[in-house]
Amino acid sequence: MAAALAVIAPAASSQAEVSAQACSYTDWVQGQWYTAGSIVRFEGAYYIAEHDNPGYSPTVSTWYWEPTSCDGGGGGGGGTCTYTDWVQGQWYVTGAIVRFEGSFYIAEHDNPGYSPTVSTWYWDPYNCNGGGGGGGGGGSFVVSEAQFNQMFPSRNSFYTYSGLVEAMSAFPAFAKTGSDTVKKQEAAAFLANASHETGGLVHIREINQGNDLCDESRPYGCPAGTYAYYGRGPIQLSWNFNYKAAGDYLGINLLNNPDQVATNSAISWKTALWYWNTQTGPGTMTPHNAMVNGSGFGETIRSINGSLECNGGNPGQVQSRVSKYQQFTSLLGVSAGGNLYC
Numbered sequence: 001m002a003a004a005l006a007v008i009a010p011a012a013s014s015q016a017e018v019s020a021q022a023c024s025y026t027d028w029v030q031g032q033w034y035t036a037g038s039i040v041r042f043e044g045a046y047y048i049a050e051h052d053n054p055g056y057s058p059t060v061s062t063w064y065w066e067p068t069s070c071d072g073g074g075g076g077g078g079g080t081c082t083y084t085d086w087v088q089g090q091w092y093v094t095g096a097i098v099r100f101e102g103s104f105y106i107a108e109h110d111n112p113g114y115s116p117t118v119s120t121w122y123w124d125p126y127n128c129n130g131g132g133g134g135g136g137g138g139g140s141f142v143v144s145e146a147q148f149n150q151m152f153p154s155r156n157s158f159y160t161y162s163g164l165v166e167a168m169s170a171f172p173a174f175a176k177t178g179s180d181t182v183k184k185q186e187a188a189a190f191l192a193n194a195s196h197e198t199g200g201l202v203h204i205r206e207i208n209q210g211n212d213l214c215d216e217s218r219p220y221g222c223p224a225g226t227y228a229y230y231g232r233g234p235i236q237l238s239w240n241f242n243y244k245a246a247g248d249y250l251g252i253n254l255l256n257n258p259d260q261v262a263t264n265s266a267i268s269w270k271t272a273l274w275y276w277n278t279q280t281g282p283g284t285m286t287p288h289n290a291m292v293n294g295s296g297f298g299e300t301i302r303s304i305n306g307s308l309e310c311n312g313g314n315p316g317q318v319q320s321r322v323s324k325y326q327q328f329t330s331l332l333g334v335s336a337g338g339n340l341y342c
Contacts, residue, residue, distance in 0.1 A: 025046060028047070028057075029055065032055045033053075046067070053065075056176070085100070086105070090113045100117070103125060121265070143175075143332065158204055158268070159201040160265045162265075167273055171270075171274075174277055177292045189291050189297050190273075190300075192328050193235065196320055197231075197235055204232065205231070205262050212226055215239060220255060232261040232268070233269070237261055237275065243255050246271045250271070275287075279303070282305075283303030297321075302342040306342055309342070322340045325340070
């Protein structure tokens with residue numbers, strides 16, 4: 001998870017002055033090509049390019065950018081703030097800011113001294129200049145946390161906004177490809193399908209868990225049990241082969257422990273984004289490609305559940321997805337585009 005780290009500058013000079021003296025940097029520009037080693041300033045913090053990239057946000061992924069103090073060490077600055085070093089077992093109230101292993105964190109919920117890296121439910125990275133760190137590129141997501149909460153007023157607390165933006169760091173093209181309109185349309189399309197699959201981000205596990213979703217012809221079988229691969233998460237990931245493929249892609253053993261998708265918010269969101277960005281399902285393209293190449297929202301439905309819903313299979317379900325998509329695009333201030341049905 002990429003976070004805007006902070007350093008307390010010496011009293012003799014400001015952080016900006018120290019950084020300017022210590023290294024050569026430019027303000028980050030979206031869409032500008034950066035080579036490995038480039039240093040930029042973004043939202044008051046400094047980042048160094050770990051790999052060449054076409055102007056991805058410095059908070060999108062630690063594969064492309066790492067925070068730097070702009071003096072050769074880690075921990076890019078962003079102003080100063082009052083903080084205390086985190087103390088295990090000490091009670092912290094919502095809004096408390098602590099320093100832990102050189103980074104700053106803000107308490108999202110009261111907690112009895114849990115480690116700041118244990119869960120984004122309790123702590124979020126903080127950039128120490130008056131704004132939240134928003135792990136994994138939250139600051140550049142086209143859907144704000146307030147809009148997310150408006151979309152899902154009755155959501156299960158498991159489905160956190162911070163978990164979503166953390167998961168996005170593994171898929172830097174998601175909602176960051178094309179025009180601002182296309183980015184918002186893709187975000188709305190993904191969240192509309194997730195809403196439909198989970199009843200408004202209410203259900204974590206499939207209600208009917210009695211289906212045999214084990215393809216025993218696969219050489220790896222179903223080590224967690226024949227009935228263990230029911231739907232979980234925002235897209236209701238199902239079948240042993242999908243758990244195997246998603247786990248392999250993400251570096252997580254989901255085949256043996258599929259319930260990680262129902263117990264870890266970031267993993268849950270990552271499996272949904274894995275499907276969205278890499279799988280065609282019963283369709284002919286990934287949902288991500290459908291939205292960025294102009295094929296339209298209808299093709300995302302086809303890729304997710306087209307064999308049951310499209311071509312007249314279940315028009316009521318299709319309409320439910322389309323209506324939610326139209327609601328979300330309206331909230332984000334963009335048109336829904338064409339080709340809404342499948």
